[in-house]
Amino acid sequence: MPEYKLTYFNVRGRAELIRLLFAAGEIAYEDVRIEWDKWPELKPNTPMGQIPTLEVDGQVICQSMAIARFVAGKAGLLGKTNMDQARADMLLDGGMDVGKLFTDMVMEKDASKKAEKKKEFGEKHLPPFLALYEGFAGDNGHFVGDSLTWSDIGFFNMMDFITAEYPGALDGYCKLNKVIDNVKSNPGVTKWLKERPVTDR
Amino acid sequence: MAPKYRLVYFNIRGRAELTRLLFAAADLQYEDQRFEFSSDQWKELKPKTPMGQLPLLYVDDVPLCQSTTIARYVARTTGLAGKTPLDEAKADMIVDGLDDLAKKLLAVFNEKDEEKKAELQKELAGGFLPQFLGNYEKLASAEGFFVGGSLTWADLAFFNMIGWVTPMNPAVLDGFSNLAKVMDNVQSQQGVARWLKERPQTKM
Numbered sequence: 001m002p003e004y005k006l007t008y009f010n011v012r013g014r015a016e017l018i019r020l021l022f023a024a025g026e027i028a029y030e031d032v033r034i035e036w037d038k039w040p041e042l043k044p045n046t047p048m049g050q051i052p053t054l055e056v057d058g059q060v061i062c063q064s065m066a067i068a069r070f071v072a073g074k075a076g077l078l079g080k081t082n083m084d085q086a087r088a089d090m091l092l093d094g095g096m097d098v099g100k101l102f103t104d105m106v107m108e109k110d111a112s113k114k115a116e117k118k119k120e121f122g123e124k125h126l127p128p129f130l131a132l133y134e135g136f137a138g139d140n141g142h143f144v145g146d147s148l149t150w151s152d153i154g155f156f157n158m159m160d161f162i163t164a165e166y167p168g169a170l171d172g173y174c175k176l177n178k179v180i181d182n183v184k185s186n187p188g189v190t191k192w193l194k195e196r197p198v199t200d201r
Numbered sequence: 202m203a204p205k206y207r208l209v210y211f212n213i214r215g216r217a218e219l220t221r222l223l224f225a226a227a228d229l230q231y232e233d234q235r236f237e238f239s240s241d242q243w244k245e246l247k248p249k250t251p252m253g254q255l256p257l258l259y260v261d262d263v264p265l266c267q268s269t270t271i272a273r274y275v276a277r278t279t280g281l282a283g284k285t286p287l288d289e290a291k292a293d294m295i296v297d298g299l300d301d302l303a304k305k306l307l308a309v310f311n312e313k314d315e316e317k318k319a320e321l322q323k324e325l326a327g328g329f330l331p332q333f334l335g336n337y338e339k340l341a342s343a344e345g346f347f348v349g350g351s352l353t354w355a356d357l358a359f360f361n362m363i364g365w366v367t368p369m370n371p372a373v374l375d376g377f378s379n380l381a382k383v384m385d386n387v388q389s390q391q392g393v394a395r396w397l398k399e400r401p402q403t404k405m
Contacts, residue, residue: 048298048336056287066293073286086265086274093267094252132252 004029005055006067009036011199014064015052017157018071021150023192025075033197065092072150079149088144088151091136095158098129102162106201122166134173141178148182156183161201206231208271209246210256211238213405214364216268217256220275222357222387225396227279235401269296276354288349295340295347295355299362305329306365326370338377345382352390360387 008015010033079085108114210217212235258271276282283289312318347355
């Protein structure tokens with residue numbers, strides 16, 4: 001049995017997709033959350049000076065999407081064919097383009113700049129993204145093929161962050177709401193959503 | 202029947218070159234379609250594409266977008282993604298980490314103010330780059346491979362990225378012997394060597 005140890009801060013952030021995938025796959029792992037003040041001494045011992053990292057039987061990998069893809073593979077959630085897997089990758093990449101703009105807005109320290117960015121994101125970037133992804137989703141509430149893949153879970157995770165700032169964002173998007181429902185009703189995910197530490201971000 | 206591959210991009214290396222290097226390394230046939238930036242062809246095609254962006258890879262008329270996804274698809278198809286799931290993850294990690302460098306390089310290229318540009322270049326050369334290369338030196342083997350002891354797309358991606366640094370900084374890999382060996386391995390691979398000789402010479 002391989003041993004998995006995930007290390008990150010005590011936030012959802014860049015580790016939450018990984019945690020959701022472990023949960024969906026019902027794969028046991030150690031969910032290490034470090035305090036901010038422990039980071040400086042840990043940093044030089046990581047491959048690229050960043051977390052999350054995943055230790056797998058003593059080998060360490062970094063980069064959150066690389067880790068997530070690895071765990072998705074272990075959970076059988078990558079997609080059935082090479083093309084399916086590429087479609088999942090592509091939709092996740094597209095999601096991250098928008099996710100970056102969202103994060104940039106959330107992390108803005110200047111209050112008036114943040115309000116401006118929040119308006120811009122909500123009016124200029126989010127609606128076209130959701131309209132586009134409504135088109136990508138199947139009537140069955142899956143982005144790839146006819147079953148759950150990590151691209152559904154990635155979308156759910158991102159919207160979890162986004163709807164905290166834009167509560168009605170998904171109103172009217174039938175297929176996207178079906179994707180969200182499918183993810184939430186996965187038994188492992190349901191359990192994790194109930195049990196996970198509640199953090200600001 | 203092997204699928205038909207058509208790669209669509211602008212007439213630059215840019216975000217398509219890693220995929221072109223992969224096709225070359227695997228000696229896999231594809232159509233290398235290139236548009237000029239403001240061409241009517243692109244204007245017409247754009248609304249018909251998945252996300253309004255290039256590059257695109259058509260696999261028997263099914264379009265894929267997002268440059269890293271396309272490269273990973275070709276890597277997986279040609280056996281250059283890594284031999285085990287963990288090796289694939291290591292390759293992904295190397296490729297994703299290169300994005301951090303790409304961002305810094307783009308910031309320099311896009312800076313119009315000459316003074317600010319020189320400042321950013323100095324910061325990059327003196328601060329970020331040595332740290333970055335130090336990390337990557339440890340991740341590469343003495344034989345010059347990032348993953349699993351043989352050529353993967355991680356090596357090609359590193360080679361491709363350094364190609365954007367060397368014009369600014371020719372001696373950038375001095376003192377990084379593992380990384381220099383990665384460059385050698387990639388450059389001397391048969392398919393890559395031929396592509397490097399034949400490929401269109403473009404500024405970016």
